[in-house]
Amino acid sequence: MVISPVHYIAVPLLAAFLMPLLAKIHRELTRIVPGLVILYLGYVSVVLMNQVMAHGTIVEVIAGWNAPWGINLVYSPFTGFLASMMTAMAFVIWLYSYRFKKVDSQPALKYFILFMMLVTGTIGIVLTGDIFNFFVFLEITAISSYSLTAFYRDRDGAEAAFKYLLIGSFASAFILIAILLLYTQVGTLNMAQIAVRMHDVPTHMKITILILFLVGLGIEAEMFPLNGWAPDAYSQAPSPVGVTFAALVVKAGVYGLIRIIFTLFDVHGAYEYLIVMGAITLVMAELAAIRQKSLKRMLAYSSIGQMGVVMIAFGIGTNEAVFGAIFLMFNHAVIKGLLFMSGSYLVYNTPNKEIQYLSGYGMKMPLISLFFSLGALAIVGLPPFAGFWSKLYILIAAADNQMIGLIALILGVSIVEIVYYFRVVGRLYFGKPSKGSIMQKPTYGGVIAMSLLAIVILVVGFYPDVITPYIHNAADALLDKAQYIHSVLPNADLSQIQNLK
Amino acid sequence: MTENSLDKEQQIVNHLVGTFQNLTGKVKRNRRIEVSIEKKQITSVLNYVKDHLGFIHFSHMSCVDWLEDGYFELVYILWSPEQKIQLLVKALVDRENASVENADMIWRQLNTYQREIREMFGVNFIGMKGDKEFILEDWDNMPPMRRDFNTVDYIQEVYFERPGREDAQNVRETISKRTGEEIPEVATKYSRD
Amino acid sequence: MDTNSWISILGFIATVVLAFTVGVSYGGIVRKITARIQNRVGPPVYQNFFDIFKLYSKSTAVNHGWMQHLGPAFAITASVTSLMFIPVLNGQGEFWFANLNFKGDLIFLLYMMVFGSLGMALGAGQTGNPNSAIGVSRGLSQMVGYEIPWVLALVALMLQTKSTSITGIMDYQIAHGTWMMFESPLAFIAALMAMLGMFHYAPFDVTFAPAELSSGPASEFGGKYLAMMMTSGSIFAFVKLALFVDIFMGGASNLIMLVVKTFLLYMVPVLYGIVSPRYRTEQSIRYFWGWPTLIGVLGVLYVVFVR
Amino acid sequence: MPNDKNSQKIVDIIKNAARKHSLFVLAYGTGCGAIEIPPTMTSRYDAERFGIRGMATPRQADVLLVTGYLATKTLKRVIRAYEQMQDPKYVIGFGSCTINGGMYWDSYNTIKLLDKYIPVDVYINGCMPRPEAVITGFIELQKLIAEGKADGATKYKENLDWYRANQKKVIKNWNMPDYNW
């Protein structure tokens, strides 16, 4: 069988449908099959990434219909990198959640089906070259996210899921309207085609569509003030789901935003909009995080804040900045994954998952605490851990664009970040141990998952070159709009296309 | 002073006699009252006169050794600054195993006097706080202020005399014999011999 | 060893003997003057020699540890070393008591002089007598007080003469044919006020208060220790006076001038002390940080802006 | 050991001359005699003429001036102060009380003869001795020092057992550590 990007979508989707059947054969299969699927996707990623790095963008045409009429998948260095990253994270999450609901197989089955759907949806968002499919995948992602949020079926979970659903339906509606409007204007759903025809669209229409897209995707990308659902969803969902949100869903949302702004539209103001909104998101999220009592909520807000930085970096829009932004996306997925994983073990048995009960856990759960501390050191960007490099790149890019105030803002907020992370770390190791709390012993899968992430953090921190070539290519690919269009539509007229930045 | 001026004192005496059993009292003179009580009444009487009759000032406390009669007499001297009357409260205590109630919660300074009396007379104050040793250091003899303590024997036993005093001769006579001077009349008149 | 070395060693010894003699004699004179002011006959002028000699002849049977030995030794080392670095006479051509004059300067001297106090303080601390510790605490606190106007005065001098060495300041005075006390009178006044504290006479004698602290730091020092402390004190008195004479009064060209000048200078704290009551420590610190410091600052400003 | 002037070495003569002229006094104001010290030291009688000077601590002092009666309790402190003084040291018994108990001759806790407990070099008679007498006493002590006869401290060292026995006879709880001089 020829390896192609379609496998990214087809295989997990197929697995999701087959899993109830497989569960009838053997209970354990519900747990093993997703792993195998993701492993296979990993294999696909390796093969395809090598191809892409060597030969450039792969455009997969589905069912023989060429673009712009058919549905196609675009596996560029950028989308490929994101898809591979998501696959890797999905694998780690699978490891982490392998023993999830060990006793009861029915919820586990449900969980893994939804998880597979989510993987399909997020990777689909990234890979698709068709705006309507984009919407479809977004909906798949969203629906499985709602279900996963409410997975525990308790009151808080349901409430969080409802909020998510409420806001998420706004998003769907806006995006759908935007797509409809867009279609009326350009008469095509292929992204490359849209990009080619975009300059013909009347300005006010273009802006309106853009705004609808921005708001809709801003909800998925956790942009302030559209991110009210996020903290609740993060903290009420099962812990692997929190990781999934941070590593996959948000990334997909940001990807959508970026793709819309960078490729589809040619509006200059969108970049500044991204910077401003990113900055506001960053500030609001970090300031909210410092006052949180619950660890998971704190991590959620921190995650939002990081997304703000990503948006800022994309908004700056130079090659270096985009590079930094993609690097930060990667780092954020890895580090926040580690933080969520270790953090949820730490607060497993504490009332309301509050930080104040964590005193002295460093002694009781040495390994988990160590992972958490490593994550904390990394996420605030202390060298020599992974987070430092992305921060450095972004700051350099900002400095090159004379945005000194922005740098100061990012750094100032970083101090806030340091405060709340180190508060927890200090409490973990040096608080007086409280009595009577029961430690949750981590599963082997969980330990392996966290170890993998920790190793990635250390390796990237000490030797960022393992990852930078891919990111460089990704950044180039994202910025080179003409190349994107050319690879999808080899005959398109590129005279009207100019790279904005 | 006229008779009338003693009314105030007499009233107090009468009042006290009326209040406490076994209490005898008399007006010694102008502004001075003396009452005798039993030893178990000490705290109650002192408290009473302090609280109700205005004798808020504690002046002194002393002890008298009535060796022949076989008891110690404890004397509390109080003063009423309002009425300007001095009150002597006297209580008799047996010499043998003399012990009375501690009264230093009424006036804190009483503690000092009681410690001194304990040390010098051997009167035991039940429940009194304070170190055993007050003025005398390492004293292991009879309490020295008791009248049956023989000071002269004690000092002859413990301390050294100046050499030349062994014969206990009269100094003035010796000098006058040696020098032939007359002893002045004043000297003989006030001589100790 | 060649002749020069022997001469210089002789010079050392002669300086020390001179300083000791003058210092001790001044001590005696002070006692005499104090007595006269108090309408007494007073001890003979040479009384302090007797005292020191007697103390040296006493036995020293006890010590509280080796720091008690070292304390007086530090003190005497500091005083003699300081003496070595002070030009006693500025004779024409030949420096009779030159010693190490050209090897040190004022700032060095400031620190060297403190060395003695610290040594004595450590010795006193070793004895474990609480009175000593209280005395040391007071003495050091007071020192912080008077050092400020004193340093201000020195800074004024240094700025004016563009030299930090004593010989430099003396050369300046010779070259300009004047005395620094006339050149920068404000600095001189500040230094003089600081000097009151330096000699620990009343009203700044709270350190050694004999009745309250049983003579403070020295209370466990008897016999030889006390003798050494008195020796060091006498030499120090001379050092301070000679320093003052050198930097403010143009130095002295011969011994008689030296004695006259130092004596006159010495009478200031002595006479002021005799008629004074006693300041508490914080009062004296506040005193020193008040007017003397202000005058010192004015002195510096005077030098900077007027001269 | 004979202690006349002819047998002194020349060093001792010099030392004794210095000691004679410099008497640092630890005035142990035990009794009423202490009131005679201020007039002795101040302008009317001015003992400083003779090199006599008050000192604050026993370590610095040469002369222990026991001014008046000594209770047994006080005696303990006097002995301690005396033993803390450095050699050579002298004791002046001041007033009748140190000689025969004076007016406290029959007190149950006052010693009567100081010399039995610590070696007294010079007694000053009187109750009170006037400052003139005090000064005379000091001059007497100076003479003794000059002749090398003020050897109370030596006697004390030689007859320590005897002194200790006497001291312990009145001071029952002898909880003092061994001091030295």
Place this chain on the structure above:
Amino acid sequence: MNSLLLIILILLGGAILAYLSKRISPMLSSIVSFLAITSAALVFFFLANDQEIVKISLGDFVLEWGLNAYSWIFGAMVMVMATLASLFSIFYMKGKDRLGYFNLNFDLSVMAMMGILFSLDWVSFFIFWEIMTWSSFLIIVYNGISEGKIGIKYMIFSAIGGYAMLLALVVTRSQIHSFLITDLIHSFAGFSGNMQALLGLLFLTAFGVKSAVMPLHVWAPRAYADSPMSYTAIFSGLLSKMGIFGFGIMLIAVFSHSVDGTIFVYREVLAWLAAITSVIATFYAVIQTDAKRLLAYSSIAQLGYIVMGLAIGTKLAVMAALFLAIMHAIYKGTLFMVVGAVERQTGITDMTRLGALIRKMPWTFFAALLSIIALAGIPPLGGFVGKWMLYESLITSDHYFLIILAFLSSTAAFLYSFRFLFGIFLGQEEKEFENVKEVPFTMVLPMLIGSLLLVVFGTFPGLLFKPLASAMSFLGMGDVSWNMSMLSNGWGDHVDTLDVINSVVIIFVLVAIFLGLKNRKRTRYVSTKDIHTSGEIPTENENLTYAVDFYKPFERAIAPVMKRKMDFYYNKFGEGLETFFDFLRRVYTGNGQTYAFYVIVFLVILIVFSQQIFF
């Protein structure tokens, strides 16, 4: 293999090995750490030279490491003191928890410092700088006092400093497209005035935090006092010197290429801040009762001198500052080790309770005495040389009021110097400490070596002047004249330290012989209960020590200055901020309707203002 890389790798490997070997034996972990640092020191002294350049390509950055005369001085200081401290640490930390953790961070700190010194570009400088920060943070919270609150404070201030540096260096890069330090030095003069001012401010903030210059000093006292003492020896002695190292580069090499008025103002302001820091910190040191706190405040005060010298920036001043920096590393390191030794043997560092350890721990006292003499700047020892040069430079460069502040601080330093020695080693013997013994040899040895170094450098300051002169010429100060034992200032006045030490030693020996010969036979030691107490006999348990409120009169005199602490304002500021954050947090109401409302409002705003936003 390249020796610089080797040093870093040895230290890194040592750190990891130390962490792992804790499983085998805690003691082994300390020994491994010591061996790693020692071998790194050997490599540094015998193999490293300034020809070697390490180039490591990481990401898009090229990290360049090299050694020059300036960093060699600091490197030597770090290696010597770190070796001593880690030797000390073996027994000091014996029997404590989490030794692997401690040694890991200890070695990492040392590695980070060496890395900072080797760095030729800002990126590696910053990387090592931050490694140093967090490894020291992890050790500060090691003792777990006050639930890591002081750790947070340290972290915040370090972050402020670190991020100021990060900002400065990315701005620098945007100007000159290079991270090399030398490039900054050469092109600084070409920057615009604003840029110079901005960069100056940022870099000074960055280094000011580590060297605890007011108002960035509030983390320091507690941080120094709360860490384990064997670490504080390098924390206060060396880590703070990294700030000085940076100051050196900025103030001398970089700023001297600028003739702009702003920089001059910076220099003056910095000098005054440093002077005020040293005075206030000294006052605080005087009123401390805890020996650790005392030394911590004293460190801040001493760093004030050093920064003052660098800020003045004349040849003599820089020489003085660098000399003082080295001396401070040695004597403060030794003193913290002394406190560590005392703490280990008695369990406390409270000077009101300690006392009379001189008989019990004579060697420790000896080391403490020499270090204190050096700290107080009293002549024969090393501290004097630095102070002398500092004063001379202040006066020859017309900073006549700074000299007063410096002197005030220095004189008041005598107070706490004495307090330190008295409170711990002198005074009344306490029954509590009857059975205290001297610390083991491996703890005594580093202290003695430290104090010996002070004597050597006090006598022959030329030993240090030589490398210092080359360091300064490397920084662009031109040729600096120096002499083996002669100090001289700009006006031609001088002090001959050899003569000083000769005369001190000769006189001291004579006096000592005089005292010793006469007294040796008959003098005997008596306990400190045998003192003049007006005849009263102190009982065994009677506490005669005068230790509480030791400098009460002085406190009363300086009370007006001490009313408010800088800390107070920071805390108020922090509280205010948190309240504000809490207010902002309420935007997230947790109510779905509100969020939906936000979405709608946001959409409306975007549409209404789309003209303004998107064009």
